[in-house]
Amino acid sequence: MDIVDHWLSGAPFEGESTRTAPVYDPALGLVAREVRLASAVDVDAAVAAASAAFPGWAETSLAKRQSVIFAFRELLNARKQELAEILTAEHGKVLSDALGEIARGLEVVEFATGMPHLLKGEYSENVSTGVDVYSTREPLGVVGIISPFNFPAMVPLWFFPIAIAAGNTVVLKPSEKDPSASVWMARLFQEAGLPDGVLNVVHGDKVAVDALLAHPRVASISFVGSTPIARYIYETGSAAGKRVQALGGAKNHMLVLPDADLDLAADAAVNAGFGSAGERCMAISVLVAVEPVADELVARIASRMSGLTVGDGRRSCDMGPLITREHRDKVAGYIDLATEDGATVVVDGRGIEVDGASDGFWLGPTLIDAVPTLSRVYTDEIFGPVLSVVRVASYEEGVELINAGAYGNGTAIFTNDGGAARRFQREVQVGMIGINVPIPVPVAYYSFGGWKDSLFGDTKAYGPDGFHFFTRQKAITRRWLDPSHAGLNLGFPENR
Incomplete structure (x- = not known):
């Protein structure tokens, strides 16, 4: 059986650990390959490779760095079908969804090519007589990236192109559930001209994560995953003196007002609730219907769901499998829980006919109506194709419900009332907002991140925040002496 190796200094690396983990083809339910699980010694080797490459890459001119990023963008765009097939084979998402994931990652690569402008400092002349002040932005050193299983290409692409463009070197720890995409991208970056050791990939579980968090030569950690782990990453990494951005989970609400276009809202709920089998931190998992539209809206959503095809993502299907058998069983368990808590299961996704292996x-x-807000079906991040409907009497009750939640990642409002939409964007306590847009993921030149328990640390991902996170600023105060120099003066300097 094939084994997915680590990638260090531009070559496959076995490491000293003999531990491995299975990598499944979720549509077949079979182990397709194995992946090596790093020890602390293996992580140290990856950090050593990145440390050795850092001085040379940090001193590489902006023009040269930019040309390498451009070349990587061209290669990635030309070979995206190959990468999409890897994503579908290991994650299970349908090919069209995999290609969409790559397209959004490419946006960040394209944004990173503008780094000569984004790394510019500031300059003030003659702040005091003959004195100028200016600033520079410099790389941090070796940076660690820990990415989740649900976006094996896009989430790493949120981070490593910007980190590398800024002059850092990288140790990437992808999810052990679908590790091949990261190694594929590292090889492609090498083909684009990236020097060996600038981008390294080390596979593993908590052992590898803890080794990165504790390593004294890792300057920062970027993480995307569930809230409990994000909190752990943030607290542990910060205690070790690292700069940390840890993006956590979500429970995203879509508020539908009575004046909304219900066909548009129903389409959006299905698209945002069941794309990628609901394994998105920006999925709509709760539809908040302001009465009297709930009955009609639920009926329209259920009607649309009846036409969806579930099956192998390499075929012509709308939705693929979940990532593992254990995760599928956990998500399915919420359907029983909903019934126990008094909710109504309108569409049950268990035991359906699929276009794929048994x-x-x-x-x-799965569509569940009248979900009590005290039920775990409402409060937990289910991370699967389960859409809950909560009925409220007013706009105010809907906003109060959203703001009372622990998460603040994404939300949406569907309405034709511009005043209501403007009021919503000001009143709702959420970091990313859609107005008649169900998945409000910002474009690459803005930044991604939520509020409350959806983001730990004060810096969002990619966009301007990304370049600020992966650099640190120096402020230089400069004076060139001239014949008017007045000699010694031991008094505290004053601006004149």
């Missing part, structure tokens, strides 16, 4: 990790789109 052993695949299948769970069809």
Whole structure:
């Protein structure tokens, strides 16, 4: 059986650890390959490779760095179908969704090519007589990236192109559930001209994560994943003196007002609730219907769900399997819990007919109405194709419900009332907001991140925040002496 190796200094690396983990094809329910799980010694080797490459890469001119990023963008765009097939084979998402993931990652690569402008400092002349002040932005050194299973290409692409463009070197720890995409991208970056050791990939579980968090030569950690782990990453990394951005989980609400276009809202709820089998931190998992539209809206959503095809993402299907059997079973368990808590299961995704192997990790789109807000079906981040409906009497009740939640990642409002939409964007306590847009992921030249328990640290991902996170500023105060120099003066300097 194939084994996915680590990638260090531009070559496959086995490491000293003999531990491995299975990598499944979720649509078949079979182990397709294995992946090596790093020890602390292996992580140290990856950090050593990145440390050795850092001085040369940090001193590489902006023009040369930019040309390498441009070349990587061209290669990635030309070969995106190959990468999409890897994503579908290991994650299970359908090919069109995989290609969409790559397209959003490419946006960040394109943004990173503008780094000569984004790394510019500031300059003030003659702040005091003959004195100028200016600033520079410099790389941090070796940076660690820990990415989740649900976006094996896009999330790493949120971070490492910007980190590398800024002059850093990288140790990337992808999810052990779908590790091949990261190694594929590292090889492609090498083909684009990236020097060996600038981008390294080390696979592993908590052992590898803890080794990165504790390593004295790792300057920063970027993480995307569930809230409990994000909190752990932030607290542990910060205690070790690292700069940390840790993006956590979500429970995203879509508020539908009575004046909304219900066909548009129903389409959006299905698209945002069941794309990628609901395994998105920006998925809409709660539809908040302001009465009297709930019955009609639920009926329209259920009607649309009946036409969805679930199956192998390499075929012509709308939705693929979940990532593992254990995760599928956990998500399915919430359907029983909903019934116990008094909710109504309108569409049950268990036991559906699929276009795929019988052993695949299948769970069809599920719609649950009248979900009590005290139920775990409402409060937990289910991370699967389960859409809950909560009915409220007014706009105010809907906003109060959203703001009372622990998460603040994304939200959306569907309405034709511009005043209500403007009021919503000002009153709702969420970091990313859609107005008649169900998945409000910002474009690459803005930044991604939520509020409350959806983001730990004060810096969002990619965009301007990304360059600020991966650099640190120096402020230089400069004076060139001239014949008017007045000699010694031991008094405290004053601006004149």
